[in-house]
Amino acid sequence: MSTEAPYQFRWLDRLVPEHAERYLGLYLRVLERDSTVGFPGPFEPAVGQKIVADLNRDLSEKRCHLLVADTGSSFLFQGTLIQSGSPNNRHMAGVFRAMVDPEVRGHGVMWRTLPAFISKCRELGVELVYLDVRAGSPAEQIWKHMGFKVFGVLPGYSRVDGQLFDGIYMYLSVAEAFEIARKRNLL
Ligand SMILES: CC(C)(COP(=O)(O)OP(=O)(O)OC[C@H]1O[C@@H](n2cnc3c(N)ncnc32)[C@H](O)[C@@H]1OP(=O)(O)O)[C@@H](O)C(=O)NCCC(=O)NCCS
Numbered sequence: 396m397s398t399e400a401p402y403q404f405r406w407l408d409r410l411v412p413e414h415a416e417r418y419l420g421l422y423l424r425v426l427e428r429d430s431t432v433g434f435p436g437p438f439e440p441a442v443g444q445k446i447v448a449d450l451n452r453d454l455s456e457k458r459c460h461l462l463v464a465d466t467g468s469s470f471l472f473q474g475t476l477i478q479s480g481s482p483n484n485r486h487m488a489g490v491f492r493a494m495v496d497p498e499v500r501g502h503g504v505m506w507r508t509l510p511a512f513i514s515k516c517r518e519l520g521v522e523l524v525y526l527d528v529r530a531g532s533p534a535e536q537i538w539k540h541m542g543f544k545v546f547g548v549l550p551g552y553s554r555v556d557g558q559l560f561d562g563i564y565m566y567l568s569v570a571e572a573f574e575i576a577r578k579r580n581l582l
Contacts, residue, residue, distance in 0.1 A: 399499045400466040407461045409454065410451050416452070416469045418463070419443040420535075421470040423551040425494045430479045431529045432492050435555045460493075460519075462511050464504060471503050478519050488521040505537065509576040516569045523568050531555055542575045543567045 410418055428436045438446075453459040458480070464472035474493030479485055482520065490512070495504045516524065526543065528535045538547070543565035552562025576582050 399502050399504075399510070400469075400471070402464040402466045402471050403485055404472075405463055405465050406511070406515060407463060408454055410447055410454070410461075410518075414463075415447045417465070417468075417470040418447065418473060421494065421496055422446070425495055428497045429532075430493075430555050431532045431534060432494055443466075453477075456464075460513070460515055462508060464508070469496075471499050472508060474508065476515060476524075478521055485520060486522040487517065488524055490524055490526045492526075493526070505541070506579065506581060509572060509581050513569055513573055513576060516572075521569060523566055524572070525564065525566040527564050527573065528560050530563050535563050539563055539578065541567075542571060 406555070422432070422443070423437050424543045425432060426434055430436060434442075450459070450461065453521065454461060458476075458477065460475055462472070463470045472495050474494075476488050476492045477491060478488040493505070493508075512524070516522070525546075526538065527549070528538060530548065531534050543558040543561055544567065549562040549564065551559045551562045562575060
C-alpha cells in the first residue's frame with residue numbers, strides 16, 4: 396500500500412495541459428483495474444484528447460463542475476457534478492465519473508470530498524444529488540454505505556466484454572449529506 400501524498404481539493408474551471416495530463420493519468424490508472432467508469436479498459440490517446448476537449452467545453456459553458464484532489468503532480472480523486480439545465484430541475488445534480496486512485500482507496504478520500512460537494516451544491520442551489528452505478532460493483536456498496544438511497548434499477552444498463560449489468564440509481568439530499576458529514580467530523 397502506498398503512502399497517501401498530501402493533496403488539496405480544488406474545483407477546476409478549465410483543464411490546462413498539466414491538469415489534462417493528471418486527469419487522464421488518473422482515469423487510465425483506474426481503467427487498468429475497473430471497468431465501471433464508462434470504458435471497458437484503458438483508452439487510446441486520441442480518445443483521451445476528446446475526453447479533455449469535451450470536458451473543457453462543458454467547464455467553459457459551466458455545464459459541469461470538476462472536483463479534483465491534487466497532489467501537485469497527480470490527481471488522487473476526480474469527479475464531475477452536473478446540474479440539471481432545465482428550470483424545473485435546477486435543484487438537482489448528478490455526480491459522474493467519480494474515481495479514486497486505486498493506490499489510495501479505502502483511506503477516506505471519497506468521504507473527504509463531501510464538504511467540497513456540499514458547498515458547491517449550496518452555491519448552485521442544488522438540493523438533491525443522484526448517481527448511477529453498476530449493480531454488484533464495490534462502488535454500489537460504497538455509495539450505499541455513504542448514505543445514498545436506491546430509487547431504481549435499470550436492467551441491462553452497461554455492456555462490458557459481452558456481459559450485461561444492471562444499473563442502480565441512487566440519490567442523497569444535500570441536507571442529509573451535510574448531517575452525515577457533520578456526524579463524521581468532516582465539516
Ligand atoms: C467508489 C470509490 C470512488 C470510493 O473511493 P474510496 O477512496 O475507496 O472511498 P473511501 O475510502 O472514502 O471509503 C468510503 C467508505 O466506503 C467503505 N467501503 C469501501 N469499500 C467498501 C465495500 N466494498 N463495501 C462496503 N463499503 C465499502 C469504506 O470503508 C468507507 O467507509 P468507512 O470510513 O465508514 O469505513 C472508489 O472505489 C473508486 O474509484 N472506484 C472505481 C471507480 C468507480 O467505480 N466509481 C464509481 C462510478 S459510479
